Amino acid sequence: MIESEQEARAWLQALPECDSAALERLELLCAMLAEENQRQNLVSATSLDQVWLRHIVDSAQLLPHVPRETPGRWLDLGTGAGFPGLVIAALRPECEVLMVESRKRRIEWLDRARIAMGLDKAQVLGQRLEMVETRQVAVISARAFAPLDRLLPLSARFSTADTIWLLPKGRSAQQELDDLRKWRHVFHVEQSLTDPQAGIIVGTLAGRKDKTK
Numbered sequence: 001m002i003e004s005e006q007e008a009r010a011w012l013q014a015l016p017e018c019d020s021a022a023l024e025r026l027e028l029l030c031a032m033l034a035e036e037n038q039r040q041n042l043v044s045a046t047s048l049d050q051v052w053l054r055h056i057v058d059s060a061q062l063l064p065h066v067p068r069e070t071p072g073r074w075l076d077l078g079t080g081a082g083f084p085g086l087v088i089a090a091l092r093p094e095c096e097v098l099m100v101e102s103r104k105r106r107i108e109w110l111d112r113a114r115i116a117m118g119l120d121k122a123q124v125l126g127q128r129l130e131m132v133e134t135r136q137v138a139v140i141s142a143r144a145f146a147p148l149d150r151l152l153p154l155s156a157r158f159s160t161a162d163t164i165w166l167l168p169k170g171r172s173a174q175q176e177l178d179d180l181r182k183w184r185h186v187f188h189v190e191q192s193l194t195d196p197q198a199g200i201i202v203g204t205l206a207g208r209k210d211k212t213k
């Protein structure tokens, strides 16, 4: 378990994606976030004291679930303050990361941060998810976006059988999955590296093919 800011930075720097340019982009994100958080409530003020652990590594821990050579887009639902979308884009700048966010001030923030970080391939889709044009993506992520029973029907249209779903769910991960009989055999829960009580729901719809109903 990663428990401190120092351990969080050490874990991050060991990621193959984390070269000096990526680290600079993330440093910039942290600085901009601290400033913007005085204007709008993006993240809890207390979490800023542990921003590398609570937000940067909490987001970056999704990367090892997606092989680097995976072609295609990464769709992040309800990116809000930038998590995990901006962190993923900072570490994989060659990947087309699409960040869906509906609140005006958050859309403006995300775009400002994206431009300052030089993330040319990332895009902010500033609209409600329900209005986003359907396109197939390689990865779907969503942190603190919606309960699983609402999230899955809303976003399944972006998924192929092979799309990798990564849903950090805090403490409710296993319970949410257990409650959804239909999806229980598709996904499983991985332990979060940043919170002993939290889980990440992971899977692909292809998982369903060889399972009984």
Ligand SMILES: C[S@@+](CC[C@H](N)C(=O)[O-])C[C@H]1O[C@@H](n2cnc3c(N)ncnc32)[C@H](O)[C@@H]1O
Binding pocket: 077, 078, 079, 080, 081, 082, 083, 084, 100, 101, 102, 103, 106, 127, 128, 129, 130, 142, 143, 144, 145
């Ligand atoms: C609780 S915040 C989480 C933000 C971020 N993922 C994080 O973990 O810090 C949820 C975000 O989803 C956005 N959101 C909620 N419903 C949405 C929808 N239907 N379409 C697009 N964005 C939505 C909200 O505006 C908010 O910024």
